[in-house]
Amino acid sequence: MNDLSELIRELSEMYDADSRDTYITLYINKDKNVKFLERREKACKSLLSGEEQKNFTNTMEEIKEFLNKNVGNTLAIFASHKHHFLTYAHLPIEINNSLIVDSSPYIRPLARIQDEWESFTLILLNSHYAKIFSVSLGSVDREKNLSSNIMNKHRKGGMSQARFQRLRKGAIHAFFSEVEEALEKIADKQIVLAGPGQAKLQFQDMLSKHLAERIVEAIDISIDDEKELLKESIHLISELEKRKSKGAVQQLKEEILKDGLAAYGFDDTLNAVKNGQVELLIIEKDYKLKGYLCEHCQLLKAGAIKNCPNCGSVTSEVDVIEEILEFAERTDAEIEFTDDEEIHNLGHVGAILRYK
Ligand SMILES: [Zn+2]
Known part of the structure; x- marks a missing residue:
């Protein structure tokens, strides 16, 4: 698991049962729309009172202090003064500015970025040089260089051609083993293999099965073309992600047709996700559904009702899709966002189930 999925998981478990505005x-995007924060802060503050307002003011102070620290331009920040909590993530793309005050952190935009910008490992190599990159959210997190003094040059006087080739082969094999060992330690779920000529294919052939299986593509490229390679592989991974998301909808359709391991529509999917049955949750990209949550008895429904039909307590308005997403994160379900029309027609949300 990478850092972002750990963060999302952690955020999905945070919840203040005593207050809905914690x-x-x-x-x-710090460069864009500087007035936005001031305006939202003022509006939210005016709507809160007592302890909630105090917590809001204190939390905003902490957030603004943090923003002044020059930590980056495009950020997601989650904070609560009451819970002595502040964490953040750098975002790879500009997103809509938003400020949300709620009983739990609002994770949907972050989960969507996580889905669209999957992390992967990139390895660039030839017979005597290798560089391994860990790419996360569209930029290089970590890199590792390996090289070996392989007899690339001419054989020494007196050595036969056959002996020279044998020694050279052995040396390359030893170098590849060393690279494999390094790769083993840091490899992500997806690996892109790159480099000139045959070396990368020889390397692929000698990899152990569980690593070889993760290779999604081999790119033919000069060893010096790092920049171009990064661009190309990020594009490649994003195309694969689009295909994965299409495949997920296809799988959901098939399960529904045979009345198999599927749930679809709001009520059905919510039940499944609450029971921990969801293997893969599929959400329509920009769809939000107004609903209400009773903090007292945890009743969650679409629609708008002031008092809980279950226990009579005052409810809070929520985006029920966000609530479903949080349940899913807590139970380690995979999440796919899609703008496929079929998910729209099936009720905007659906799931492949682990069991029924
Ligand atoms: Zn209730």
């Missing part, structure tokens, strides 16, 4: 979530 956590502030801020998605912000």
Whole structure:
């Protein structure tokens, strides 16, 4: 698991049962729309009172202090003064500015970025040089260089051609083993293999099965073309992600047709996700559904009702899709966002189930 999925998981478990306005979530492009924060802060503050307002003011102070620290331009920040909590993530793309005050951190934009910008490992190699990159959210997190003094040059006087070739082969094999060992330690779920000529294919052939299986593509490229390679592989991974998301909808359709391991529509999917049955949750990209949550008895429904039909307590308005997403994260379900029309027609949300 990479850092972002750990963060999303951690955020999905945070929840203040006593107050519905404890956590502030801020998605912000610092360069854009500087007035936005001031305006939202003022509006939210005026709607809160007592302890909640005090917590809001304190939390905003902490957030603004943090923003002044020059930590980056495009950020997601999650904070609560009451819970002594502040964490953030750098975002790879500009997103809509938003500030949300709620009983839990608002994770949907972050989960969507996580889905669209999958992390992967890139390895560039020839017979005597290798560089391994860990790419996360569209940029290089970590890199590792390996090289070996392989007899690339001419054989020494007196050595036969056959002996020279044998020694050279052995040396390359030893170098590849060393690279494999390094790769083993840091490899992500997806590996892109790159380099000039045959070396990468020889390397692929000698990899152990569980690593070889993760190779999604081999790119033919000069050893010096790092920049171009990064661009190309990020594009490749994003195309694969689109195909994966199409495949997920296809699989959902097939399961529904045979009345198999599927749930679809709001009520059905919510039940499944609450029971921990969901293997893969599929959400329509920009769809939000207004609903209400009773903090007292945890009743969650679409629609708008002031008092809980179950226990009579005052409810809070929520985006029920966000609530479904949080349940799914807590039970380690995979999440796919899609704009496929079929998910729209099936009720905007659906799931492949682990069991029924
Ligand atoms: Zn209730």
